[in-house]
Amino acid sequence: MSSIIQLLPDHVANQIAAGEVVQRPASVVKELLENAIDAKATDIKLIVKDAGKTLIQVIDNGIGMSVTDARLCFERHATSKIRHAEDLFDLHTKGFRGEALASIAAIAHVELKTKQDQEELGHHIIIEGSKFVSQEVAVLPKGTSFLVKNLFFNIPARRNFLKSETVEMKHIMDEFQRVALAHPSIYFTLIHNGSENYNLPSSNYRQRIVNILGGRTNEKLVPVSEDTEIVTISGFVGKPEYAKKSRSEQFFFVNDRFIKSGYLHHAIMSAYDGLLKEGNQPSYFLYLKVPPHTIDINIHPTKTEIKFDDEQALYAILRSSVKHSLGQFNVAPVLDFERDPNLDTPYAYKDKSSDVPLIQVDANFNPFLDEKPIKTSSNSYTSSGNYAKKETAHSWESLYVDLRQDTKEVESLSFESEEVTGSFFESKEVEITPSRTYQIHKKYIVSSIKSGMLVIDQNKAHQRVLYEQFLSNITLKKASSQQLLFPLELHFTKEEMLLIQELIPSLENTGFIFDGIHKDCIHISGIPVSIQESEVSILLEELINGLQNNVPESNFCLNDGIAKTMAKSVAVKTGTYLTELEQENLVNALFACKDPNVSPFNKPTFITLSVEDLDKKFAL
Incomplete structure (x- = not known):
């Protein structure tokens, strides 16, 4: 062969x-x-x-x-x-x-x-x-x-x-x-x-970070420095209040080589324990110097993963150094048992006796000497057994003489009753029927139907309603906006600004109004009606994070992604109380959608329990 x-x-x-x-x-x-x-x-x-x-x-x-x-x-x-x-x-x-x-x-x-x-x-x-x-x-x-x-x-x-x-x-x-x-x-x-x-240009580490990520980055950085026999750590970590949803500002450098390490990232997250909101990620730019013979950088083709000889010691040192920096710069609460040196007795007064203050009393002082006696119509008996004088009301009754006359004139006037015709939800008065809705644990909406019972997830249902509204507004370009009294100024990195410029045409169709677009910031003077002003920065951040690693090729897919992200961000959250009127409006809006069965992310919005299913639960 x-x-x-x-x-x-x-x-x-x-x-x-x-x-x-x-x-x-x-x-x-x-x-x-x-x-x-x-x-x-x-x-x-x-x-x-x-x-x-x-x-x-x-x-x-x-x-x-x-x-x-x-x-x-x-x-x-x-x-x-x-x-x-x-x-x-x-x-x-x-x-x-x-x-x-x-x-x-x-x-x-x-x-x-x-x-x-x-x-x-x-x-x-x-x-x-x-x-x-x-x-x-x-x-x-x-x-x-x-x-x-x-x-x-x-x-x-x-x-x-x-x-x-x-x-x-x-x-x-x-x-x-x-x-x-x-x-x-x-x-x-x-x-x-x-x-x-x-x-x-050539600079130091802090200036290089600011030059790459933008001018507002400088106020976010907290320096980290630690020198041990195993590793020398330098660099910066971000303050907890500036944490983001994405991990785009997380950098580890070992001997001037960028690496990715989930193990070391866990050490940083442990140092931030209790300081971050759920789902937020801190920023860090940490430079580690280790002896070359203690690492192996040839375990991955892209050389972004490194094997350390003593990972556990490196984990402990990194965690403690970051935690120490956060406490040292008053970013995290610490226990400080050092006394204030200003409270110490000066050296010159060490053996000096204290001066006894002199007390002088005026025996002839009488606080009631210049007061006129007050005539009272009756006396009241106090709990101590003494009679207390009660002041008459002549002095303060005179203050209301003119007011009584004005009050009589007002009482003679008549006002037309004004009927309230509008409400927050444009719907008719809700009649109490057997099919009324109930909210369970501020998460589910329950309603009876002919065949049994309907259970609706309020968050996923609202996502479906908003998704179809946003997608319709983007496609038909007829979204309404609410003007802001003071325009918003939001700062982003240059990398994020490139993505925002791709999204601006679609965002304008949803109701956003952009006044100015610069290298590292944007000015917003109008936002969609269904979005609160405080949610704009969070919404844009989630929108960027959702599309950052996977920008769609077609315009329709891009609009679809924007509508999904906005619906997820704005939808009513689990734990939000809804009135009976709000529950019914949400149910009606859900079943008016083209596809009410699933959320924009293909999750079921409701389930049905038939009477037979309920009977089986009680069967012996």
Whole structure:
């Protein structure tokens, strides 16, 4: 029998490796930015077109490469970071596998321009699908320019799986933020479709966080600092009152490398125990320095997960340091047994005796000497057995003389009775019938029907009613708005502002009125009638969180998502008391819907219990 196992060609192996390394344009951005940092660059510029599908270019002023290194960097398993297997446990750089550039060159058109400082001329290399097209000598500035065009041009199936431009650009911005936050001393610039999204000059950690997330971020940060033999912790955590529903502002950096760790996240949540509302997530930007030999960063292809030698000790140190910072800056309540030094006796008065105050009494003082005796018509006997004088009413009765005359005139007037014709709910007077509704535990509405009993979930039923109203308003563009006396000013990050700008046309159809849209804030002067002013910021936050990771491709799906999120946020909550009139209006509105059986999230809105079902419960 002939052999069936054979070696794969290099271009096929590179394409398979590219499936692990390059999942989307953001993966290319991450690899190129990390290479620029390893090249000791102090100024890195990222240029993107069409969310990376058309162009990704990273320009740095690093040490550059020689002609030999420029050719070898595109070969598989070629790296300058490691020489032996032991080097994997003593890494101080980002990229070390030697597969990134080979994988990128296998699925895109690549142009590399590089020049070392001591060389007069640089080198220009063009590669298309792992094939070297040309190599030339060129006049170039110091550093490296890596240009990637037409990503997945030879794998159309992978290209079709890419999401919309908004989603892909969000992933690129996520990778850019992670790298920029880890290296505040490097000047970073991000340009997308000709417009500058980020311009981050060299700064410290706090300034870099504020420059990325917005100017209002500075007042939210609480510094954290701890130095032990196991780990050195620095960075910032957010105040509990600024917690959000999303986890978009949570960053762990271990030796300047962004990681994800549910175990360490649990330590942070334990430190915030009792300080957060249910469902809220705190913000944190924590930088951990550990000895390289105590971690293993080669357990995941994307290098975002790390295995620690002593996780339990790290958990305890991280939890206590965050809890200490929250208490030290009066964010969390603490027990403080230190006495106030201002209450201590001064040293000069230590042996000095205290002065006895002098008491002087005026024996001739009589408080009743200048008062005139008051004549009383009767005396009252007190509980102590003494007679107490009762003042007459002549003095205060004179104050009401004119008022009595005015009162007689008012009594002679007659007023027409005014009949109240309106009510909050526009409906006729409810008659008490056998089918009246009842509320149970401020959660369910019960009503009798011909075949038995109807039990309605008030929250899910209201979601269905509001969902169809919002979706109708968005589609027909006839929603009514209520004007605000004072416009609302809400602040968001640049990443969230990109998503809000996509949602504004649909939000305006629901009743929102936007007066101004800036880089990091929006001004709202009108809101839908069914929404309270205090709910606007919560609603927009939930709307952003719900659509942030999965922006729909079609406009209808986008409108549907907005209507669902708004209905879920505004619907009457469990635990809310409803009057009998409100219960009946909700029931009538539910069964007037096109699909009253399920909520917008496909949960049942009501159940029915027949008389037979009830009889079975009582059967012996």
